[in-house]
């Protein structure tokens with residue numbers, strides 16, 4: 001038992017020495033349970049850093065297989081992994097980083113029918129998907145089941161990120177409040193065919209991992225901001241977003 005404790009203290013020593021983290025904070029990180037829906041450019045980057053930080057429970061969900069064109073941005077995937085299931089390969093890679101974590105992988109597309117069985121035990125859900133149909137399903141679930149939702153989207157050189165807790169009070173918006181006109185019919189205009197620069201996808205996933213860790217540590221409790229990062233000018237814009245009283249999800 002002592003060896004395990006010593007290993008824990010040594011492995012996370014550079015985090016534990018920070019006043020805002022400390023041993024108590026590192027224990028909170030270890031107790032946190034996070035699901036990552038979508039193991040592409042955002043999801044692989046987020047999963048890598050969350051596992052390195054010591055998150056104790058991670059669920060990775062994706063029904064896709066690894067292809068050659070994924071290797072420009074989907075960190076941890078290698079040429080030899082082409083043709084394998086993304087969530088399975090990613091789970092194995094992050095187990096090599098943190099073998100004491102509880103890591104689950106699901107090789108299915110998230111749907112209204114199956115979402116509860118896969119996400120109900122997580123406190124925080126990272127939406128790393130590339131289509132609006134999945135985003136709306138995840139948003140509905142997070143609002144109804146009182147989960148923290150951390151969403152990101154990439155557009156050329158720009159990254160959009162949000163952390164939502166629409167159930168916490170009557171002011172916090174949900175994803176649907178920010179994008180009220182999206183319907184499932186908009187799936188064809190999703191971002192699965194958009195151009196993506198490797199480093200921009202990585203930063204997007206890192207923003208999500210960072211928001212998750214700050215939430216777990218109680219360092220940031222702001223749920224009404226749309227965060228825009230321009231990867232060329234390096235400007236960050238934070239736009240205040242209000243709940244839409246007519247929102248179909250949380251209004």
Ligand SMILES: [Zn+2]
Nearest residue numbers: 174177247250
């Ligand atoms: Zn809403």
